Structure formats: C-alpha cells, structure tokens
Amino acid sequence: MRRLKRKQGTNWFLTFVLILGCLTVLFPLYMTVIIAFKNPSEMTNDVAGALAPPSNWSFDNFAEAMKVTNFWSALANSLFISGITIVLSVLIHSIAGYVIGRNMRRKKGYKLVYFYIVSGMFVPFAILMMPLVKETAQIGLANPIGVILLYLVFYMPMNVMLYSGYLKNIPLAMEEAAEIDGASTWKTYWTVIFPMMKPMHATVAVLTALGTWNDVMTPLVIMSGSENTTLPLAQLNFQTQFGTNYNLAFASYLLSLIPILIFYVVCQKQIIGGVANGAVKG
Amino acid sequence: MKSGRRLSSKSRTYLGMLIPVVILFFAFNTLPLIIGAFYSFTNYRGYGSWDFVGLRNYFDLFTDSRVWNSYLFTFKYAIVGTILVNVISLLMGLALNSKIRFKSTLRGIYFVPNILGGLIVGYIFSFIFTYIIPAVGETFNIEWIQNSILADERFAWIGVLIVGVWQAVAMNTIIYISGLQTIPEDVYEASRIDGAGKFLTFRKITLPLLMPFISINLVLSTKNMLMVFDQIMSLTKGGPAQSTESISYLIYRNGMDGGQFGFQSANAVIFFILIVTISVIQMRMTGKKEEQL
Numbered sequence: 001m002r003r004l005k006r007k008q009g010t011n012w013f014l015t016f017v018l019i020l021g022c023l024t025v026l027f028p029l030y031m032t033v034i035i036a037f038k039n040p041s042e043m044t045n046d047v048a049g050a051l052a053p054p055s056n057w058s059f060d061n062f063a064e065a066m067k068v069t070n071f072w073s074a075l076a077n078s079l080f081i082s083g084i085t086i087v088l089s090v091l092i093h094s095i096a097g098y099v100i101g102r103n104m105r106r107k108k109g110y111k112l113v114y115f116y117i118v119s120g121m122f123v124p125f126a127i128l129m130m131p132l133v134k135e136t137a138q139i140g141l142a143n144p145i146g147v148i149l150l151y152l153v154f155y156m157p158m159n160v161m162l163y164s165g166y167l168k169n170i171p172l173a174m175e176e177a178a179e180i181d182g183a184s185t186w187k188t189y190w191t192v193i194f195p196m197m198k199p200m201h202a203t204v205a206v207l208t209a210l211g212t213w214n215d216v217m218t219p220l221v222i223m224s225g226s227e228n229t230t231l232p233l234a235q236l237n238f239q240t241q242f243g244t245n246y247n248l249a250f251a252s253y254l255l256s257l258i259p260i261l262i263f264y265v266v267c268q269k270q271i272i273g274g275v276a277n278g279a280v281k282g
Numbered sequence: 283m284k285s286g287r288r289l290s291s292k293s294r295t296y297l298g299m300l301i302p303v304v305i306l307f308f309a310f311n312t313l314p315l316i317i318g319a320f321y322s323f324t325n326y327r328g329y330g331s332w333d334f335v336g337l338r339n340y341f342d343l344f345t346d347s348r349v350w351n352s353y354l355f356t357f358k359y360a361i362v363g364t365i366l367v368n369v370i371s372l373l374m375g376l377a378l379n380s381k382i383r384f385k386s387t388l389r390g391i392y393f394v395p396n397i398l399g400g401l402i403v404g405y406i407f408s409f410i411f412t413y414i415i416p417a418v419g420e421t422f423n424i425e426w427i428q429n430s431i432l433a434d435e436r437f438a439w440i441g442v443l444i445v446g447v448w449q450a451v452a453m454n455t456i457i458y459i460s461g462l463q464t465i466p467e468d469v470y471e472a473s474r475i476d477g478a479g480k481f482l483t484f485r486k487i488t489l490p491l492l493m494p495f496i497s498i499n500l501v502l503s504t505k506n507m508l509m510v511f512d513q514i515m516s517l518t519k520g521g522p523a524q525s526t527e528s529i530s531y532l533i534y535r536n537g538m539d540g541g542q543f544g545f546q547s548a549n550a551v552i553f554f555i556l557i558v559t560i561s562v563i564q565m566r567m568t569g570k571k572e573e574q575l
Binding site: 120132156221263 | 291292295296299300303304306307309310311313314315317318321328377378380381382383384388389390391392393394395396397398399400401402403405406407409410413414417418420421448453456457459460461495498505508509511512515516529530533534537538543546547550551553554557558561
C-alpha cells in the first residue's frame with residue numbers, strides 16, 4: 001500500500017497551475033496596494049499608470065483617508081461590535097445549544113424550540129429589515145448595542161445547531177459524575193461542559209467574526225441615524241462623498257482590509273479549521 | 283420524592299437558561315417577521331397613517347415591472363452563480379487536495395477572498411472593470427472590452443457575477459476540501475485495485491461520498507446568492523437602467539427610502555417563502571441521493 005501511494009509523486013503541473021491561479025486572488029490586492037500609495041498625478045490613463053509601482057512610497061493617502069473616514073472611531077466601533085458579539089455568542093449560544101441538545105431527544109418541547117430557532121436560518125434580512133429599524137428606534141437601540149443584539153439573534157440558528165450537534169461527542173456520564181458530587185446544573189455547565197466544547201467555541205467565534213466584521217446591511221439600516229460607523233460603513237459613506245479620488249479611496253479600502261488580513265495571517269489555521277469544522281458538523 | 287424534586291430543579295435551571303434566549307430570538311426575529319407580514323396587507327409608507335388594503339400589494343407585485351426585473355436578475359444571478367461556484371470550487375477542492383507542493387500556503391491564499399468584505403471587494407473590482415480592463419482593451423486594440431462591463435445594460439450582471447463567484451468559491455472550496463478529507467484513502471485504493479480509471483473513481487466513489495457536502499454547498503451558495511446585496515451596493519447600485527437590481531437591494535431602496543414600506547413588505551414575504559421553498563427542495567433532492575448509497 002505504501003508503495004502504491006509513493007508511486008504517484010508530487011503533481012508539479014497541477015502545483016504550477018495552482019500557483020498561477022493565485023494571481024486571480026493576488027492581483028486585486030496588489031492593485032489596491034499600488035494605487036493606495038500613489039499620487040493622483042501618477043495615475044495616467046493606461047495600464048501602467050494604474051499598475052506600475054509608485055515613484056515614491058508615500059503614506060500621505062493613508063493619513064488623509066484616516067482623517068476623512070474617521071478611521072479610528074470606525075475601527076473602534078467595528079472591534080467593539082464584533083468583539084462583544086463573539087464573546088456573547090460563545091457564552092449564550094453555547095448555553096442554548098447545551099440545553100436544547102441535552103433535552104431534545106427526550107422532550108418534545110425542546111425539539112420544537114430547536115426547530116423554531118434553526119428555521120430562523122432561512123429568514124432573509126430583507127424581510128426583517130424594515131420592521132427592525134422601527135423596533136430598534138422605538139426602544140432606543142438604533143446604535144452599536146442594537147446591532148450586537150441583532151447579531152446575537154441572526155447567528156443564533158447556526159450556532160445553536162453547531163453546539164447542540166457537538167454535544168453528541170460529550171458523554172452524559174461527565175455531567176452525572178459532577179452532579180453526584182453535588183454540583184448544581186449551572187455550575188456543572190460552566191465547569192464541565194463549557195470547557196469541553198472548546199473546539200466548537202473556536203468554530204463559532206471564527207464564523208461569527210467573519211460574518212459580523214464584514215457586514216454592511218445591519219449597521220447601515222440600524223445605525224443610520226447615529227454618528228457611529230463601522231469600517232465597511234465608513235467606506236460606503238466615503239464613497240458617496242469622495243468617490244473620485246481613487247488614491248485616497250484605495251488607501252481607505254486598504255486600511256479597512258488590514259485588520260482582518262492581520263487576523264487571518266495570525267489565526268489562519270484556526271479560521272480555515274473553524275470553517276471546515278462548521279461544515280462537517282453542520 | 284427526593285429524586286423527583288431534584289429533577290424538577292434541574293429542569294427549572296434548564297428553562298431558566300433557555301427562556302431568555304428564546305425571548306430574545308422571538309423579539310428580534312419572529313416579531314419583526316410578523317410585523318412585516320402584517321404591514322404587507324397595508325399601504326403603509328413607513329411614516330404617517332395607513333389603511334388595510336387586503337391582498338392588493340400582492341397583486342400589484344405581479345404587475346410591477348421593476349419587481350419582475352429584480353426577480354429575473356436575482357434568479358439569473360443565483361442560478362448561474364451557484365452552478366459556477368460549485369463546479370469551480372469542486373475542481374479547486376480536488377486540486378488542492380491532491381498531491382501538490384505548498385499545499386497549505388495555496389489553500390491559505392485561495393481562502394483570502396472569503397475574509398474580505400463584499401463591499402470593499404466590490405469597490406476594488408469596480409475599478410478593475412471600469413479602468414483596468416478597458417485600458418488593456420485599448421492597449422491591445424481589443425474592441426469589446428474597451429467599455430466598462432458595468433456600464434452595459436446587457437452585461438453588467440456578469441460583472442456582478444464575477445465578483446460574487448470570486449468570493450463564494452473561497453468558502454465552498456474549503457468545505458469541499460474538508461469533505462474530500464473524510465473519504466478514507468483505502469476506498470480509493472480498492473477502486474484502483476479494481477482497475478477503475480480516474481474518472482470512474484470520481485463518479486462512483488468521490489461524488490457519492492461527497493454528496494452531503496455538495497448538499498450543504500448548494501443550499502448555502504443558493505441562499506447567499508439570492509440575498510446578494512453588498513456587491514450591488516458597491517458595483518452598480520442596481521444600474522444601469524435597473525438591470526442589476528437584486529430583490530434585497532430593491533426592498534432596501536424602496537422600502538426604506540422610497541415610501542413603499544407596505545408594498546416592499548409584501549415583496550419580502552414572497553421572497554422569504556421562495557427562499558424557504560427552494561432550500562427545502564434542494565435538501566430533499568440531495569438528501570434522496572445520499573440515501574441511495
């Protein structure tokens with residue numbers, strides 16, 4: 001068997017094709033970087049004008065873009081919204097997933113709740129959008145807190161499904177042992193179950209992070225009345241005001257891409273693993 | 283008696299944990315859904331007074347050419363997109379799972395489009411379509427690419443499609459790769475010993491065992507593509523001449539600012555029913571294929 005496997009060595013042709021194919025991913029990024037560093041006067045009307053490296057690498061565009069888009073405030077809002085959403089998702093959705101997952105095979109009511117929540121996956125934002133704008137405005141939630149609450153609801157179907165599915169891997173005996181020792185259900189959950197769901201926490205965190213960080217629609221309609229923006233929203237506002245200065249625009253795009261790219265480079269394994277894990281378990 | 287009380291305290295804890303979550307879900311998912319459905323029977327403009335109009339909004343939907351256009355565009359986009367995304371990402375998955383060098387680096391690079399936001403990706407591609415490609419056309423005298431694809435009523439949707447596919451392939455490829463990794467090597471080994479060629483092995487072994495993942499990917503990508511919004515917002519804003527106006531975008535545009543709260547709510551209700559129906563049909567169909575194994 002070993003020998004059979006070894007017979008077909010590295011497929012260099014395919015490797016070459018795949019490396020070449022990376023251009024489809026890297027070219028738009030390369031272009032973004034190049035234009036972001038250029039001076040508007042260097043942007044001539046031919047291909048070289050846009051794609052040749054700048055004569056001198058200047059950070060002026062970035063400084064200007066930061067000022068115009070109020071970058072730090074948008075970044076802070078994005079970090080706040082995504083960060084709190086991730087933490088609360090892991091805490092709250094795991095509890096819901098646990099309670100539902102442990103009871104749904106024995107009790108009909110819990111099974112009903114499971115299907116009720118999971119079916120939320122098929123509700124498009126378009127139908128909730130208009131009523132939600134009214135609802136959040138009425139109760140004073142037309143702000144980042146409101147967006148966080150909505151995310152907690154929007155990601156609940158997927159996350160509850162993932163958590164309750166993962167629970168099958170955790171034997172009931174674990175909880176029973178803790179309960180015989182006199183621990184309450186609440187305490188058992190936090191000391192025994194929650195730590196054991198760690199791989200699923202990573203998956204949920206990654207999927208929720210990718211979804212919330214890049215989301216435009218929810219903050220756009222919910223926070224439209226307030227001064228707050230998120231990174232994607234800042235780009236949208238920027239575009240309507242200063243869309244014609246491409247160098248400034250691309251500096252701004254690049255700025256808003258950098259945080260997630262850094263996150264990706266640092267946690268690439270966890271991110272790809274998390275996405276794959278979500279699909280397999282889901 | 284004692285054990286009975288303990289059990290009830292346990293279920294009380296369970297309920298105490300679950301009920302707040304269900305209330306939250308109800309408040310921001312089910313309630314707005316009901317409110318939306320309610321307003322779909324009114325002539326509410328988003329402000330001011332309103333009256334019940336019965337099913338008139340629903341009848342009007344069928345005669346509104348702008349609504350029809352948005353459905354035509356969205357479905358054309360979603361069908362072609364889903365097919366392209368799944369064919370490309372299945373091929374990518376097979377390639378990235380075969381005996382190649384730099385495997386993890388390549389997988390890492392090909393996943394990048396998925397982590398970037400649709401809005402900004404749209405802006406970047408908008409520049410490519412509007413300036414880079416026409417400039418290339420001019421340099422090499424290729425006439426048909428000298429004008430921006432996004433400015434052409436007939437082809438603008440293809441521009442949106444390219445961007446949508448570019449992003450979606452990244453995600454689906456990873457799912458196909460993880461699916462391919464669940465197929466044990468000895469199944470291939472056995473088929474090789476039986477003398478099956480590459481194509482036969484793919485059709486008889488890989489494809490059936492991959493069915494659950496094809497199912498997930500089909501449902502996911504159809505749903506995401508039907509809900510297309512960000513790319514429209516950054517690439518075309520529905521234009522030119524409303525040729526790329528997606529359903530979500532139309533509901534947003536006219537429902538939020540256009541004074542069509544009631545009418546677009548009816549549109550959203552139909553859209554919701556369609557999405558549920560399509561997802562259920564897809565899961566049934568692919569589910570049946572799984573059983574045949």
